[in-house]
Amino acid sequence: MIFGNIFFLLVEKNIRKTHLSVYGDEMKRESGAPRTRLIGEVADLDARAQTRLRVLNCIRETGEASRTDIAAALKLSPATVTFVTSGLMAGELIEEVSSTDTPDTMKRGRPRVALRLTKDRFHVAGIKIARETMSILILDFNGREVAHLDVQLPQPRMEPAALVLAIRDGVTTACADLPGGLDKLAGISIGLAGQVDAGEKFVHWSSSLTHRNIDLGPLLSEHLPCAAFVENDANLAAKAEQLFGEARGLNNFLVVTVEHGVGLGIVLNGRLFRGERGCGAEFGHTKVALHGAECQCGQQGCLEAYVGSYALLRRADAAMGTGAVKTVRALVQRATEGDASARKVLDEAGQIFGMGLSNLINLFDPERIILSGAGHRIAHLHSDAVLEQVRNSVVNVDAPLPEIRVHHWDDLMWARGAAAMGIEQVSALKVKGLAQ
Numbered sequence: 294m295i296f297g298n299i300f301f302l303l304v305e306k307n308i309r310k311t312h313l314s315v316y317g318d319e320m321k322r323e324s325g326a327p328r329t330r331l332i333g334e335v336a337d338l339d340a341r342a343q344t345r346l347r348v349l350n351c352i353r354e355t356g357e358a359s360r361t362d363i364a365a366a367l368k369l370s371p372a373t374v375t376f377v378t379s380g381l382m383a384g385e386l387i388e389e390v391s392s393t394d395t396p397d398t399m400k401r402g403r404p405r406v407a408l409r410l411t412k413d414r415f416h417v418a419g420i421k422i423a424r425e426t427m428s429i430l431i432l433d434f435n436g437r438e439v440a441h442l443d444v445q446l447p448q449p450r451m452e453p454a455a456l457v458l459a460i461r462d463g464v465t466t467a468c469a470d471l472p473g474g475l476d477k478l479a480g481i482s483i484g485l486a487g488q489v490d491a492g493e494k495f496v497h498w499s500s501s502l503t504h505r506n507i508d509l510g511p512l513l514s515e516h517l518p519c520a521a522f523v524e525n526d527a528n529l530a531a532k533a534e535q536l537f538g539e540a541r542g543l544n545n546f547l548v549v550t551v552e553h554g555v556g557l558g559i560v561l562n563g564r565l566f567r568g569e570r571g572c573g574a575e576f577g578h579t580k581v582a583l584h585g586a587e588c589q590c591g592q593q594g595c596l597e598a599y600v601g602s603y604a605l606l607r608r609a610d611a612a613m614g615t616g617a618v619k620t621v622r623a624l625v626q627r628a629t630e631g632d633a634s635a636r637k638v639l640d641e642a643g644q645i646f647g648m649g650l651s652n653l654i655n656l657f658d659p660e661r662i663i664l665s666g667a668g669h670r671i672a673h674l675h676s677d678a679v680l681e682q683v684r685n686s687v688v689n690v691d692a693p694l695p696e697i698r699v700h701h702w703d704d705l706m707w708a709r710g711a712a713a714m715g716i717e718q719v720s721a722l723k724v725k726g727l728a729q
């Protein structure tokens with residue numbers, strides 16, 4: 294368990310074979326030391342570095358492990374473990390700790406020497422860029438939260454350089470009161486909405502940036518104090534679900550995120566699927582109507598042009614009068630109070646979304662689909678009517694449909710996913726950089 298127990302079980306429904314569970318308001322940290330399980334998405338490591346990474350992750354997962362434990366868990370020879378751990382110790386990634394209080398400590402008449410990640414040696418920042426706000430979460434290498442800062446951005450779409458400078462300023466402020474300050478920061482992992490080629494640090498398009506086709510890598514290198522990584526934010530949500538949330542133990546699942554736009558994280562065989570150019574998984578821009586509503590991407594008929602927050606407010610303006618409601622929360626409130634026009638706007642969005650969900654099931658046949666977002670943004674997207682539509686639109690087979698779960702979370706959870714991704718990337722860089 295990493296960031297804690299999940300408080301859930303608000304509602305559970307079975308509608309024939311479509312199974313829906315609605316999960317709690319947010320994940321809470323359990324007491325004690327949270328541990329971060331990493332997935333191993335990192336490519337471009339030789340065999341020796343891969344082994345170092347496996348040993349490092351084994352120690353991270355267990356908290357403390359003896360060399361014997363590691364050899365048994367990873368099926369490595371004792372000599373290999375001794376060699377690898379001495380390299381990790383030289384790089385200050387791990388340290389020895391003499392355990393004197395465990396029952397088996399004195400079995401052989403001497404203290405058992407365990408290994409753990411070096412305490413408070415490195416920090417990693419996870420950042421979620423949202424509309425006009427930026428959440429910054431600083432974790433240590435064990436996955437413990439050491440600082441959190443929310444920053445107001447001057448506008449929803451920013452010049453790329455201005456956004457990077459805002460990130461630099463935010464990270465500097467978040468680390469200011471930490472022992473070691475910015476010097477301890479080993480990586481910054483940034484989540485952006487849009488089409489992001491994570492490997493190339495290239496942003497094809499993002500609703501947070503004023504320009505298309507931005508090679509973010511040079512800007513990050515120039516202005517940020519340490520290694521930086523950028524990733525599509527729905528992929529970070531999928532990573533967070535896999536590490537901390539509703540997808541633990543699953544190999545094939547989808548995470549649909551609903552906020553200003555609609556995102557999708559695809560995990561196949563345990564790994565994120567990004568597509569060849571980093572542009573895959575654009576569920577929000579799958580087409581649901583010929584010559585349909587105008588999307589923020591510049592095209593017409595995209596799913597999120599009916600389902601995203603901006604689309605709901607646009608429909609509400611048309612149906613209820615301009616400015617009748619200014620937020621999705623207010624629209625939902627009006628519908629709850631019995632306003633038929635408000636109800637119709639939400640129901641129409643639900644029907645389009647149900648069409649999209651059934652398309653996803655027909656394409657991927659996942660174990661589970663997780664709907665992720667703030668409660669008021671997604672309640673109308675998993676109504677009985679929506680699920681009925683999904684059930685009627687999925688290819689008929691004599692097998693249960695994938696489970697659909699709802700997970701309400703806040704921006705901090707995205708930042709946790711970003712930070713976990715950052716720990717993974719920094720771990721790879723560190724083991725790669727160790728001397729033979």
Ligand SMILES: [Zn+2]
Nearest residue numbers: 578588590595
């Ligand atoms: Zn679009």
